[in-house]
Amino acid sequence: MRLRPLFALLVLSALLTASCTKRETPVEEGIRTHTLLIGNANEPATLDPNLIDAYTDMNVAVALFEGLTVLDEKTSAALPGVAERWDLSPDGLVYTFHLRPTAQWSNGDPVTAEDFAYSFRRILTPDFASVYSYMLWPIRNAEAFNSGKLKDFSSVGVTVLDAHTLRITLVRPTPYLLALAAHNTWMPVPRATVEKYGRMTDRATAWTRPGNLVGNGPFILTEWQPNSRIVVTKNPRYWDAAHNRLERVIFFPTEQSDTEERNFRAGQVHLTYSVPSSKIPVYQQSSPGQLRLDPLLSLLYVNFNSTRPPLNNPKVRRALAQAIDRAAICRSIYNDSRLPTQTLTPPGCGDYTPPTGIPFDFAAARALLAEAGYPGGRGLPSLPFQVLNDEKTPKVAEALQAMWQKELGVHITIEPYEQKTQLQNQQSLNFTLGIQGWTADIPDPITFLGTFTTGNGNNWTGWGSKDYDTLIEQAGQTADPAARLALLKRAETLLLNEAPLAPIMVGGRSYLIHPAVKNWQSAPLGIHRYQVIELRN
Structure with missing residues (x-):
C-alpha cells in the first residue's frame, strides 16, 4: 500500500528526529532513576558479614546490614545505628545498647537484641572459623569461647535484657568499642534465614543469595551476576527509609582501573574504584572536579611467609625490607598520590607516633644477606611472588623484582592471581612472597598492630612472638592513654626488627x-553509607 505524500513526509520527519536524539547513557538514566553505579574492583567472596575479610566485600555488605552503630565518613566517629542510644557504666566496662523499636529485617520481622546475641555466638563459635572473630574479643570471655577453652556462651559478656536492650560487658575498658560496633563482624544475621539453608556454623550456604538474603540495612539484595554486577534496591522496611534518596545501587567488580576509567568517560559509572596513575595529571589539568585524591587509613606491604625457608631467617627478611626504594615506587607507579612509609602504622591513628621504622639502605641490606649465608644472593632459590592481578600491584612487584635483582642478586618470579584465590593462598600460607593491603577498621593503631599477634586470623605471615603478644596484651590492659601508646610503640619496634612484613606505602584513594x-x-576508613548519597544535576 502506498503512503500519501503528506503522511509519508511526517513519518520520515519523525524517524529522522528519533535517529538524531542523543541516547541516554547509564549514568544519565541513573540520575533520573536514582540508581548509583559504582565500581568495586573485585568479585565478592561472600556477603555474610560474619565471614567478610575483604574491603571490597564490605563495600557491598554495608548496604545490606547495619550494626549497633555506624561511622561518620568524615570523622570516623560512631553514630547511632540499630541502637538509638547507649549507656556506659562509670568503670567503662558495661555498655547497654537500646535498640530502635522500629528496626526491622527486610522480611518484616523485628530486629531484636537476641539477633545480635545469636550473631555474636555464631562468629565466636570455633567451628565457624571466622578469621575476624578477634574483633569481638574485647567482650568478657569472648576470646576463651572463641578458642574453645570455654564451652558455655552464657558466660560470655553478652546479655539480652529484653527484646530491645542488649548489655555488653567488657574484659577491660575499650575506648574504641563504639567504632568496633559498626564493623561487619558486629552486624546481626537473621537466625531463621541462616538455619533455613544450613547449620549455624556452615560457611557457604545459599542464605546470602538474591531472593534468600534477609538483611536489616538500607538496601535489599536483588541481583548477583558473578563477575558482572550486584544490584541492591531500597529497603522500604529500613528504619530510616524515608531519608534514603537512592532507589538502587549497582556494584561492578571491574579489576582493571583503565577499564573503569574508559567506562567512566563513556557514562557507564558514576564512581570508579580507582583511576590509572597515568591519568591523574590529565584529570588534574582538564577535569579536576571529577578527580578525587582522598586520604585513606591504609597500608600496602610485602607479606613474607616466615615459615618457609629462606624467609624463616629474619636477616633475609630484613635484607629484602631494607632494599626497597619506596619513594621511587610511589613516584613512578602512583604518580606521588601515595606516601612512602617505613612503619606499619600510618599517620592518622589518633595521638600515636610510630617508631623510626625500617631504613632504606642497599649496602646494609647486602650485608644482612651475606650474614644470612647468601652473599650477593648466591645460594638463594628463585622466590615466587604472588600478587593481585589489578592495574598497579604487578607493577609494584616488577619494581621490587628489579631492585632486589640489581642490588641483592635475589631473583623472584611474579604470579598474578584474582583476589579470591590470592587471599585464600595468603590465609593458608600457600605462598612465599605476597603483596597485601590493609585498611583500618577503626582509627586506632591497634587495628594494624593487633593483626600480627600470634594466631590472629588476619596474620598471614606465619610469624609470632611471645614478647610482641605480651606488649599488645599489656597495652590492652593499660588505662593511661600515653602509657598505652608507648607499649604499642615498643611492640611495633619489635615487629619491624623481626620484619615479617615490609611496609611500602600508606594509603590514599584515587x-x-x-x-x-x-x-x-x-x-x-573507606566505608560509605549509601543511604545518605543523592544523585542530582
Missing part, C-alpha cells in the same frame, strides 16, 4: 566521581 553524586564524603 578515583573518579560524577558531579551529580552529592554527599560523598572523604572517608579515612
Whole structure:
C-alpha cells in the first residue's frame, strides 16, 4: 500500500528526529532513576558479614546490614545505628545498647537484641572459623569461647535484657568499642534465614543469595551476576527509609582501573574504584572536579611467609625490607598520590607516633644477606611472588623484582592471581612472597598492630612472638592513654626488627566521581553509607 505524500513526509520527519536524539547513557538514566553505579574492583567472596575479610566485600555488605552503630565518613566517629542510644557504666566496662523499636529485617520481622546475641555466638563459635572473630574479643570471655577453652556462651559478656536492650560487658575498658560496633563482624544475621539453608556454623550456604538474603540495612539484595554486577534496591522496611534518596545501587567488580576509567568517560559509572596513575595529571589539568585524591587509613606491604625457608631467617627478611626504594615506587607507579612509609602504622591513628621504622639502605641490606649465608644472593632459590592481578600491584612487584635483582642478586618470579584465590593462598600460607593491603577498621593503631599477634586470623605471615603478644596484651590492659601508646610503640619496634612484613606505602584513594553524586564524603576508613548519597544535576 502506498503512503500519501503528506503522511509519508511526517513519518520520515519523525524517524529522522528519533535517529538524531542523543541516547541516554547509564549514568544519565541513573540520575533520573536514582540508581548509583559504582565500581568495586573485585568479585565478592561472600556477603555474610560474619565471614567478610575483604574491603571490597564490605563495600557491598554495608548496604545490606547495619550494626549497633555506624561511622561518620568524615570523622570516623560512631553514630547511632540499630541502637538509638547507649549507656556506659562509670568503670567503662558495661555498655547497654537500646535498640530502635522500629528496626526491622527486610522480611518484616523485628530486629531484636537476641539477633545480635545469636550473631555474636555464631562468629565466636570455633567451628565457624571466622578469621575476624578477634574483633569481638574485647567482650568478657569472648576470646576463651572463641578458642574453645570455654564451652558455655552464657558466660560470655553478652546479655539480652529484653527484646530491645542488649548489655555488653567488657574484659577491660575499650575506648574504641563504639567504632568496633559498626564493623561487619558486629552486624546481626537473621537466625531463621541462616538455619533455613544450613547449620549455624556452615560457611557457604545459599542464605546470602538474591531472593534468600534477609538483611536489616538500607538496601535489599536483588541481583548477583558473578563477575558482572550486584544490584541492591531500597529497603522500604529500613528504619530510616524515608531519608534514603537512592532507589538502587549497582556494584561492578571491574579489576582493571583503565577499564573503569574508559567506562567512566563513556557514562557507564558514576564512581570508579580507582583511576590509572597515568591519568591523574590529565584529570588534574582538564577535569579536576571529577578527580578525587582522598586520604585513606591504609597500608600496602610485602607479606613474607616466615615459615618457609629462606624467609624463616629474619636477616633475609630484613635484607629484602631494607632494599626497597619506596619513594621511587610511589613516584613512578602512583604518580606521588601515595606516601612512602617505613612503619606499619600510618599517620592518622589518633595521638600515636610510630617508631623510626625500617631504613632504606642497599649496602646494609647486602650485608644482612651475606650474614644470612647468601652473599650477593648466591645460594638463594628463585622466590615466587604472588600478587593481585589489578592495574598497579604487578607493577609494584616488577619494581621490587628489579631492585632486589640489581642490588641483592635475589631473583623472584611474579604470579598474578584474582583476589579470591590470592587471599585464600595468603590465609593458608600457600605462598612465599605476597603483596597485601590493609585498611583500618577503626582509627586506632591497634587495628594494624593487633593483626600480627600470634594466631590472629588476619596474620598471614606465619610469624609470632611471645614478647610482641605480651606488649599488645599489656597495652590492652593499660588505662593511661600515653602509657598505652608507648607499649604499642615498643611492640611495633619489635615487629619491624623481626620484619615479617615490609611496609611500602600508606594509603590514599584515587578515583573518579560524577558531579551529580552529592554527599560523598572523604572517608579515612573507606566505608560509605549509601543511604545518605543523592544523585542530582
